[in-house]
Amino acid sequence: MTDISSETPRDAVVLLSGGLDSMVSAAIALEQGYRVNALTIDYNQRHRRELDAAREIARTLGAARHVVLPLDLRQFGGSALTDDIDVPKDGVSADDIPVTYVPARNLVFLSLTLAWAEAIGAQDIFIGVNALDYSGYPDCRPEFISAFENVATLATKAGDGGKAFHIRAPLQFMSKADIAREAARLGLETGMSWSCYDPQPDGKACGLCDSCRLxxxxxxxxxxxDATPYAA
Structure with missing residues (x-):
């Protein structure tokens, strides 16, 4: 990634879910000198607690603007996060795509992020995906990120005019331990972020879902x- 910290700040749109990875990704964008415009998608997810986390992170990091965009994916269902399906608690498996996968989520979210980026004249988009310690989601793979970068340029007026979009995935090849260390290096209060797929009635993270385990x-x-309070 190019270090632009010595240049005049330019806009980037950061996909900010409220999780640890997106928080670190946003902080890296700031460190590199970008002016952060944070986009959080309220897709009526089971773990709506992460929306509050996203608001706190955006405020703490000093985002230039934070948009929380409603998009009710419960109308589609098909995931334990958007349907009446139990969140699995028996451990992370690398063999199957888990039921917490939301159909085409990152494809949909990046498309919305791209739309805002083009609207404000930004060419850089940050997303906190990683391909090492994750739950097997196909839309976290480097091949997907690379392909979407090409699509972004082909699908837009800006791209047709010769402006290329860059999908920045600074955590792409980091493990969860690497990401935790990066959060510490950046001086982030990790307790602001929220990862649990199944928040408990008492406000604690379940401690047993794939995201909590990772x-x-x-x-x-x-x-x-980790300052996150876990029930188990």
Whole structure:
């Protein structure tokens, strides 16, 4: 990635879910000198607690603008996050795509992020996907990110006019432990972020869903403390 910290700040649109990865991605964008415009998608997800986390992160990082865009994917269903399907609690499996996969979520979200980027004249989009410690989602793969970057230029007026879009995925090849270390390096309060797919009635993270297990494992491997309150 190009370091533009010595140049006049230019706009980037950051897809900010409220999770640890998106928080670190947004902080990296700021560190590189971008003016952050944060986009959070309220897709009527089960773990709506992450929307509050996204608002707090955007405010704390000093985002130039934060848009929370409603998009009710419960109308489609097909995922434990958007349908009446139990969130699995029996551990992370690398063999199958889990039921927490939301159909084409990152494709849909990046398309919306691209639309805002083109509207404000930004050519850089940040997304916090990673392809090492994740739940097997196909829309986190490097091949997808690369392909979407090509599509972004082909599908837009800006691209037709010779302006290329860049999809920045600074965590793409980091493990969860690496991401936890990066959060510490950046001086981030990790307790602001929210990863759990199944928040408990008492406000704690379940501690057993794939996302909780990956997060806890990453902090443990990194030898760092996670401020997230876990029920298990």
């Amino acid at each position: 997060r806890k494992g990453g902090f443990e491997e990194a030898g760092l403390t």
